[in-house]
Amino acid sequence: MKTELSPDHDLSAQIASAIRNAIIDGRLIVDERLPSESEMAETFGVSRPTVREALKRLAAQSLIRTQRGATGGAFVNRLQYDEAYGQQVTTATLLLSMNAIDFDTACEARYALERACAALSAQRRSPDHLAAMRAEIHRQSQPGLSDERFCESDVAFHRALVDGAGNPVLSWHLAGAIEGMQPLMNMITFSARDRARIIALHTALADALEARDGAAAETCLDDLCAETKQLARAVRAARDLRKSPAQGHGHGA
Structure with a gap:
């Protein structure tokens, strides 16, 4: 791994990056024990606390695990999809909220x-998967269900659809879309949402999957996309309408 560090940048971050790249490239394999802190400090020409900080960065990303005792040390971890799932959701949520994506x-x-x-x-x-989707449709039809719980059910419904593909890589990639993007979109559209319309579209989508009709399922998703965009336009129009009188009053003053 690269051992030459730039003094102008965070040394612990550079060490963490070098070790991470070695794991990604396969030069460090799963369950392999990393050199000791003192050995790495000598290799990189830094102090042990700097190495320790680098290891903390890698542990926070679940790339390594530490064990105590005579046979302890830092070991390359086997990163699981369910462990990376939360990171994907958090990253997608932060990207959308911080970068003002329309x-x-x-x-x-x-x-x-x-x-x-x-x-x-x-x-x-x-x-x-079908039972999970049907259960969420039933939940969504309950008259006393709050907007927050309806949104949670909406996310769970689509999560079951994605997981039904039986592909953990797709499920991981879509974690940000389903549990990162969708809640943010729900926050914008919930006030204008026609629950009966959403439930009808969800039912049609579940029916298409039960019939193993992929084309019909895609059409249902297209309809849901169009419905969601229409809801957002209605919310924006109502918001602009509320602002207009206030702005006009301000100019008159």
């Missing part, structure tokens, strides 16, 4: 990604 762009991306799962889910979904 609603239509987020909506387009979110449904394009999910559409990629529709055909696979139609062929591979299990009875459990």
